[in-house]
Amino acid sequence: MNDASKDSQPVRDPYPAYAAMRSECPVQAVASGSSGRHSYLVTGYAEARQALSDARLSKDTAAFFAGKDSKRQLHPAVAHTMLASDPPQHTRLRKLVTGAFTSGAVTGLRPFITGLTDELLDRWPADGPVDLVADLAVPLPVMVICEMLGVPEGDRSQVQHWSAELFAAGEPARGDAASYAVAEYMTGLIASKRSRPGDSLLDRLIAAHDGQDRLSEEELVSLAVLLLVAGHETTTNFLGNAALALLQHPTELERLRSNPEAIPQALDELLRFDAPVSTSTFRFTTEAITLGGTDIPAGVPVLVALGAANRDPRRFPAPDRLDLDRDATGHLSFGHGIHRCVGAPLAKAEAHTALRAVLNRFPNIRLAVPAERLEWRPTRLIRGLDSLPVLL
Template sequence: MNDAAGGTRSARDPYPAYAAMRSRCPVQAVASGSSGRHSYLVTGYAEARQALNDPRLSKDTAAFFAGKNTKRDLHPAVAHTMLAADPPRHTRLRKLVTGAFTSGAVAGLRPFITRLTGELLDRWAAEGPVDLVADLAVPLPVMVICELLGVPEADRQQVQLWSADLFAAGQPERGDTASHAVADYMSGLIASKRLRPGSSLLDRLIATRDGEDRLTEEELVSLAVLLLVAGHETTTHFLGNAALALLERPADLERLRDDPEAVPEALDELLRFDAPVATSTFRFTTEAITLGATEIPAGVPVLVALGAANRDPDRFPAPDRLDLDRDAAGHLSFGHGIHRCVGAPLARLEAEIALRAVLTRFPGIRLAGPADQLEWRRTRLVRGLVALPVLI
């Protein structure tokens, strides 16, 4: 399971393992750690789309773990986010934030993102390697989502550290501690904004809570935490993975460098080729279902390997080849169905601006060392680089 999902031995390149599993069966039972229990892993594209849009697959983690002896101590605001909810609760919560992330709404952030990207690139040293992850892919999305939510500049670095801890693989205590820290921080920020209201998205959510009483206090904190964490972690890996894919392919890099206006059209293929979310968030069967040709009993987790589905040759011919002319709009990197990533337009805008700026300002950019020596984060959920040293 670890190998197929981007674990220790195949963190750098999980796709051969995914392909081998898919060829045996696109939906199959896999062991879940040392507990003796089993989950079902989905590696086929058609089966993944079905699973992501099937109401019999619940995301209500509270219902699944009720009565089970778990050792986790996640703060409720982190454990019970909108991502861990089913309709009608999910529908109500998502409706409150969808308007802030439409393509039209995020377009208003273009000047800010462009200016911020320029300021970050101004700091890149002309001599010696630059870490594209630490010096661009990490700070840019953090600063953008913090700006959107109204998080003070002085707190933004700490917010990023908490987020990294939440995604730390194999260290549940670290994640649990971070969940309480970030939830407590957001509770304090909400209290502060009640005293001194502003115009941020968080201020608008507070007004919804206090004015129309459509949000409980726990829901308000939970939404704030989800937007804060999910709003930048995956975009960081989107940028890093896309940059690496181009740096490893000089012809594609040159093509976009010579025609930066083509960057927006290349984003879907870059997302398909190396998805920043390796495995979708938790789902479990509420009744026995048939997924593809596989019968799955009730009450078991189903893990959808988005990266594997995006490399299914039945949907994308020659899937292991980056093809900037491919129509990759059907990729599943942002999910599918009612839980599709609400922040997708913002992530696309940040990636477009950042990649275009890097290629334009640093036409000679290249890897500072062999790609096979790069270190990948060892986590089942997200897929991204620890660092990406480049020479400019």
């Protein structure tokens, strides 16, 4: 499992390996690289929900790595985001950003999302081929989150490049360098907005306070970087994975094309079927616990395989079948508990708009290459396609 980046098959289709591990034991010790140390991988649904909401599993990476010799040199604003914190720190930070991603706030963004989607699709040639990832799944969420944060249009392609570099598998130096580049950029943007205030989300974060408690400069930069990166990486992979699933299931695709009102419900099943985040972000045990019948000592990492949990037959019968009639609410693709993705409503709105527009405009859309020739991003955290060539 830890050599997935060296073997294309587990990256292309990790689900058989997940199923084998889950049937053996839903919580197992796995080797962590060549260090001889072990982490624990959770592949069962019930066990994953428990792990994601168990206060004994900390996300405070600064506490875990204190005094340890880490090989990574990430910028502190990237290494220590809201995602890498526990209550009460996490509670305070999340409260200050949640309002920007409510259903009401997202509804206000829909005209911009729709107009941007139409603008991107207008550039597609009549017949193709088109790379649905590069020509839609990447630029749409990047431009939306950049618009929300007030990132100037001329900077957006560079910002997207830095974000992609952060997830460069097997090349930590590239990710480390990108972390400094994007953090320094956001530091400069915050300074610029202080001198010329506007009405973007970043401007509101600069002014945000909870009583007398304002965000510190370090917290501002960290939140800005997190929103920028998390605000489009997940949605990019969600769009690509969902489009591929539909193209491989033409009957289901045709059902949505002929009944676009069913798309909102279908989104949960598409998220369950191929989660855009394969493994949740870092957690570690603060004390010895028992999870899924497995005893886990204190002070060790616990990795929750969201994609594996979503295909646990104990929760979702016939989990390897895409069934758009299935009630897939309760899937874990956005996490669970206090760390559930705050941007989930925005991701769904973007996916809904994009899929509806593509299916309406291009009723004959199909894969341009066999599915087995598609390249997947070689990373265990993010599950997404490098490209998705289609004919129109």
